[in-house]
Amino acid sequence: MHDQPLEALTFDLDDTLWDNHQVMVDTELGHYGWLDDALSAWLAERGQAPAQRFAERYPLAAFEASRRRLAETHPLRRGDFTWLRKRALREMLQAYGLPPATAAQWAEAAMARFMELRHRVTPHPEVEPLLSELGRRYRLASITNGNVDVQRLALGRHFPVAITAGELLAPKPDPRPFLAALARLGLPPSRALHVGDSWREDVAPARRLGMQVAWIAPHEGDQALPAGIHRLNHVRELPELLRRLTR
Ligand SMILES: [Mg+2]
Helix, strand or coil, rough: CCCCCEEEECCCCCCCCCCCCHHHHHHHHHHHHHHHHHCCCCCCCCCCCCCCHHHCCHHHHHHHHHHHHHHHHCCCCCHCCCCCCCHHHHHHHHHCCHHHHHHHHHHHHHHHHHHHHCCCCCCCCHHHHHHHHHHCEEEEEECCCCCCCCCCCCCHHHHCCCHHHHHHHCCCHHHHHHHHHHHHCCHHHEEEEEEEEEEEEEEEHHHHCEEEEEEECCCCCCCCCCCCCECCCCCHHHHHHHHHHHH
């Protein structure tokens, strides 16, 4: 089917190797609740507790709005979620009455808590054996827009190349994270297949570069797709697709 065999696979992470929704809900509520409790206790100890708790004055919706505003005023940082979160927290904590250095420390602490919760992902049970198997035959890379550092996870050892696109200041669908992965793999796009769940952020940009694409889309029907794009219900179906493509 192809003149040139595939040599590498690049993987999106969130909602491709694990279900991300519940992790994000737990992380969002968990770190903000932690900040509110810890800060209230700390202020009370000092006899400085304001009438309103931090999360009463700035509910999660205010935090979200503040991140959106920052992303608009700092477009280069729009994909750097860690930076946006820390900066928004710092500004709200200062507005709440903390001195700048104290606000920065609490923002750091809340973000550390966020990152700890954010990494409590549970990959699909098939993923570990799948990556072990595929890693023998293909070079593997991860490309994520999220702030998961794949090397903090057990399955990070399968990814010698790991691209965190937001921190490149060029989140997918920008082609640069794909090009960065391909450059580090030392391969042209035609020798790689990208696996991802988002049409806009994974499928379209990878295909435009000339990569093959496995689109994880369990809720899409079997409509005809452009050449080079293959729909799967689940990442566990990837080995079968690769067998078909190399036949
Ligand atoms: Mg995804």
